[in-house]
Amino acid sequence: xQQGEEDPQALSIQEGENATMNxxxxxxxxxxxxxxxxxxxxxxxxxxxxxxxxxxxSGRLRVTLDTSKKSSSLLIxxxxxxxxxxYFCATDAVDMRFGAGTRLTVKP
Amino acid sequence: DADVTQTPRNxxxxxxxxxxxxxxxxxxxDRMYWYRQDPGLGLRLIYYSFDVKDINKGEISDGYSxxxxxxxxxxxxxxxAIPNQTALYxxxxxxxxxxxxxEQYFGPGTRLTVT
Numbered sequence: 001x002q003q004g005e006e007d008p009q010a011l012s013i014q015e016g017e018n019a020t021m022n023x024x025x026x027x028x029x030x031x032x033x034x035x036x037x038x039x040x041x042x043x044x045x046x047x048x049x050x051x052x053x054x055x056x057x058s059g060r061l062r063v064t065l066d067t068s069k070k071s072s073s074l075l076i077x078x079x080x081x082x083x084x085x086x087y088f089c090a091t092d093a094v095d096m097r098f099g100a101g102t103r104l105t106v107k108p
Numbered sequence: 109d110a111d112v113t114q115t116p117r118n119x120x121x122x123x124x125x126x127x128x129x130x131x132x133x134x135x136x137x138d139r140m141y142w143y144r145q146d147p148g149l150g151l152r153l154i155y156y157s158f159d160v161k162d163i164n165k166g167e168i169s170d171g172y173s174x175x176x177x178x179x180x181x182x183x184x185x186x187x188x189a190i191p192n193q194t195a196l197y198x199x200x201x202x203x204x205x206x207x208x209x210x211e212q213y214f215g216p217g218t219r220l221t222v223t
Binding site: 035090097099 | 112148149150151152153200210211212213214215216217219
C-alpha cells in the first residue's frame, strides 16, 4: 500500500501559532497531496507537490517533500480558528491512498 | 450548484437490505471514486473507475458493487447491508490531466447507518 501516514494524530494550538504536521509513505510517488476535512464533510484539496519539487507555498501553507526519507510536512502559519479540521496526505498511485489524518484544533 | 452531488445524504437501513448510493458530477471528469470513512479514520477506497467501461476494485470492495452508468454518474450498491458497513461514504472525481495532477473533488458524503 502507498498509504500516507500522518503524525501527530492530534494537535492543539493557540490562534496565531504555527501548526506542523507530517506525512510518511512507503513507496515511490509521482506526487503527494494534502487535503482538509471539516467535521463530517467532504475533503477539500489544499496543495499538490510533485516528486521533483522540494517545497511549495500556497498562501499560509507551506509543504515540503523529502523523497529520500519518504516524508512530507505541511506547515500552516499564523493559524486561525477556522483552520480547525482534519488534514490528510494522499500519495498517488493508480488509485489514491489516504492516511488517517491529523486532527488540528486551533483555540481562539 | 455543487460539482459533485451525492444522494441520499443520510440513510438508515436494516441488515440484509439492498441499498444504492448515487453520485453525479458536472466537472466533466473521467475518473470517479467511492470511499468509506469510519470514525477517527482516514478514507478507504472501495471502487474506482477511470472511464465508463473501466471498473476497478479498491482496498475494501467485498460486500459492495458499482455501476458507471455514464461519465457523470457512478453508483455504489450494498447488496446485503450489514452493520459494519455503517460509515460515511464519499464519492470523488478527478481527471488525469496532461500534467499528471490527480486532484480529487469530493462530494458532501452520505451517512449510512445499518441497524
